[in-house]
Amino acid sequence: MNYHHGDLKNALIKAAISLIAEKGPNAISLRAVAKRAGVSHSAPYRHFKDKGALLMAIAESGFNALATRTREASLTFPDDPTRQLQEASIAYVELAVENPEITQLMFGGFITPGECSGTLAEASERAFNSLLSLIESGKAAAVFRDEPTEELALAAWSMMHGLAMLIIGGQLQTREGDQCGPQQISRSIGRFLMEGILGKNISFSDPGHE
Structure with a gap:
C-alpha cells in the first residue's frame, strides 16, 4: 500500500488506534503498526523515533x-x-x-x-x-x-x-x-x-x- 506524502503519519496513527482498540497500548509496537498500515517495517521511523513517540501522537489526537x-x-x-x-x-x-x-x-x-x-x-x-x-x-x-x-x-x-x-x-x-x-x-x-x-x-x- 502506498501513501502520498503527508498521508503516512495519519495512516500510522489510525493503524495504531485500531491495534490499541483490539489489544491495548501495551501490545503496540512500530513493527505491528507498520504491518497493520500496510507499509514497510522502517516506514514508521520517518515520523516516530520509537513507540513512545507514536503513543504521544495518539494521545494528542485524543485530546x-x-x-x-x-x-x-x-x-x-x-x-x-x-x-x-x-x-x-x-x-x-x-x-x-x-x-x-x-x-x-x-x-x-x-x-x-x-x-x-x-x-x-x-x-x-x-x-x-x-x-x-x-x-x-x-x-x-x-x-x-x-x-x-x-x-x-x-x-x-x-x-x-x-x-x-x-x-x-x-x-x-x-x-x-x-x-x-x-x-x-x-x-x-x-x-x-x-x-x-x-x-x-x-x-x-x-x-x-x-
Whole structure:
C-alpha cells in the first residue's frame, strides 16, 4: 500500500488506534503498526523515533478530539452557560466510553509528564482550556457561583472523568440506548455537579424528550 506524502503519519496513527482498540497500548509496537498500515517495517521511523513517540501522537489526537467534541456539544445551547457545561460534560463521558483504550492511554500513566512532547502538552491544555472558557462564560453571565475558575473546572472534570472511568472499568453496567446508558447517567450525575456550581437546585430535561 502506498501513501502520498503527508498521508503516512495519519495512516500510522489510525493503524495504531485500531491495534490499541483490539489489544491495548501495551501490545503496540512500530513493527505491528507498520504491518497493520500496510507499509514497510522502517516506514514508521520517518515520523516516530520509537513507540513512545507514536503513543504521544495518539494521545494528542485524543485530546484534540476531546476539545472538539466538548466544544461542539456546548454550541447546542449558545446562550445558556448552564446547558453548555452540561452538554460538554456529557460529551466528555460519551467520548471516553466510546474510546476506552485511548482514554486509558491519555490518562492511565502510559505517558509521564516528563515524557510529554510540546504538542501533546498543548493539546491537553487546549482541552482543559475549553472547560475553563465555559466556566468563565457562566461566571461572566452571573450564572455560576463566584469561585476560582480553575477550582470549578477541576470539580467538573473530576466528576465526569471519574464517572467515565467507572463505566469503562465495568463498575457501572450500561446498555446502549436504554435509561442506564452513559448519556442518561451523565445527565443525572451532572445535575448534582451543576447544582454545586450554580449554588442552587436545578433540573434538566432530556433534549430528546422535550
